[in-house]
Amino acid sequence: MSTSILTPKGLEGVVAAVSGICFIDGDRGVLAYRGIDIHELADKSTFEETCYLLWFGKLPLRAELNEFKRTLAEERKLDASIINLLRQIPRHALPMDVLRTAVSALAFYDPEEKVNTPEANLHKSYRLTAQIAMIVAAYDRIRKGKNMVEPDRNLSHAGNFLYMLNGEPPSPTAERALDIALILHADHELNASTFAARVTAATQSDMHSAITSAIGTLKGPLHGGANEAVFAILVQIDKNGADPVEYIKGMLAQKKKVPGFGHRVYHTEDPRATHLRRMSKELGQSSGQGKWFEYSRKIEEYINADKKLNANVDFYSASTYHTLGIDVDLFTPIFAVSRVSGWTAHVMEQLSDNRLIRPRAAYQGPAYPQKYVPIEKR
Ligand SMILES: CC(C)(COP(=O)(O)OP(=O)(O)OC[C@H]1O[C@@H](n2cnc3c(N)ncnc32)[C@H](O)[C@@H]1OP(=O)(O)O)[C@@H](O)C(=O)NCCC(=O)NCCS
Numbered sequence: 235m236s237t238s239i240l241t242p243k244g245l246e247g248v249v250a251a252v253s254g255i256c257f258i259d260g261d262r263g264v265l266a267y268r269g270i271d272i273h274e275l276a277d278k279s280t281f282e283e284t285c286y287l288l289w290f291g292k293l294p295l296r297a298e299l300n301e302f303k304r305t306l307a308e309e310r311k312l313d314a315s316i317i318n319l320l321r322q323i324p325r326h327a328l329p330m331d332v333l334r335t336a337v338s339a340l341a342f343y344d345p346e347e348k349v350n351t352p353e354a355n356l357h358k359s360y361r362l363t364a365q366i367a368m369i370v371a372a373y374d375r376i377r378k379g380k381n382m383v384e385p386d387r388n389l390s391h392a393g394n395f396l397y398m399l400n401g402e403p404p405s406p407t408a409e410r411a412l413d414i415a416l417i418l419h420a421d422h423e424l425n426a427s428t429f430a431a432r433v434t435a436a437t438q439s440d441m442h443s444a445i446t447s448a449i450g451t452l453k454g455p456l457h458g459g460a461n462e463a464v465f466a467i468l469v470q471i472d473k474n475g476a477d478p479v480e481y482i483k484g485m486l487a488q489k490k491k492v493p494g495f496g497h498r499v500y501h502t503e504d505p506r507a508t509h510l511r512r513m514s515k516e517l518g519q520s521s522g523q524g525k526w527f528e529y530s531r532k533i534e535e536y537i538n539a540d541k542k543l544n545a546n547v548d549f550y551s552a553s554t555y556h557t558l559g560i561d562v563d564l565f566t567p568i569f570a571v572s573r574v575s576g577w578t579a580h581v582m583e584q585l586s587d588n589r590l591i592r593p594r595a596a597y598q599g600p601a602y603p604q605k606y607v608p609i610e611k612r
Contacts, residue, residue, distance in 0.1 A: 309364035310385035341442035359578035371398035421576030463493035494549030510550035
């Protein structure tokens with residue numbers, strides 16, 4: 235096949251895989267997992283059921299869901315060496331970097347470390363999904379000098395995460411809010427981190443390497459790191475008593491991009507933002523911390539009108555997570571707590587019909603052939 239097509243910068247608009255996992259219509263603002271609209275999933279499903287849907291391609295029967303939840307909860311185990319690793323990491327380390335390193339290290343203790351079969355990869359998907367949530371919660375407690383909390387296998391994935399983070403069972407409101415956030419973040423087609431995971435998997439490397447690649451990719455402020463950057467702005471506005479709109483005007487005047495706005499695929503409202511906006515408002519009101527939503531709303535109204543840009547998934551997740559009492563540098567790791575379900579689904583799909591992903595580059599360097607000049611003559 236000819237390799238002469240130069241694709242747009244950033245692969246914009248390029249269709250690079252066939253996938254049956256996630257459907258997006260960027261013009262209509264539609265997102266669906268396995269054909270089921272995200273609004274329905276956010277209203278009616280749970281993270282565990284969504285995970286089942288992503289991995290198995292259909293909604294589970296009651297018995298299948300119960301078995302799925304039991305298996306996922308049973309995998310709430312971390313080898314003592316991983317906990318030692320978390321204890322040895324410098325306290326200033328960012329949780330996202332800790333997660334990347336710890337997930338890589340998980341491979342050493344995985345009973346199927348060197349097995350790359352569909353069965354082993356499904357087992358690893360359960361394990362990684364359970365363990366990533368545990369690592370994020372455990373490291374936060376370790377860095378704060380608190381005792382680690384043993385997992386509670388009777389709690390939901392969201393409930394157990396909040397329990398291990400805070401040391402007390404969450405309120406039903408907090409548990410459901412996080413559960414919805416996890417559903418909303420679970421998959422998003424060929425986003426940058428999922429693409430990274432698929433590229434790694436396609437070399438016939440292994441699941442842990444693919445998820446480690448994905449975590450490193452999610453970290454960046456143009457991708458999952460945007461939710462932390464959004465909150466940093468809200469804090470600045472609050473600390474300085476600044477007018478939110480004036481603050482944003484100042485950023486735009488300096489040609490800075492406002493985190494939490496714009497999207498490569500959506501040309502209308504990101505359907506995930508609709509739910510996060512509502513949650514940010516409701517949680518803000520019920521916790522007496524409505525100011526974060528108020529600042530956010532003013533910023534959104536201004537950017538909608540002035541730049542014709544819409545809020546994306548990261549904008550209101552910032553104030554939502556803060557109102558749930560979660561530290562800002564855990565926002566992106568929590569994205570990973572959810573997105574691992576989509577990454578693993580994509581790795582399994584990639585391997586079910588694999589071909590090495592190896593594009594070409596259009597060479598624009600010095601014309602060939604150049605002479606090799608010996609070092610003493612340069
Ligand atoms: C998401 C994002 C990386 C998409 O990037 P992209 O598809 O490459 O789009 P571009 O960066 O080329 O943006 C297109 C135009 O919109 C503007 N724009 C896009 N996002 C913007 C933002 N958040 N703030 C201000 N302007 C923005 C760009 O400056 C550009 O304007 P120009 O044509 O006048 O130069 C980009 O919108 C962004 O950086 N957003 C902020 C980070 C973020 O929230 N990331 C999480 C995504 S879920």
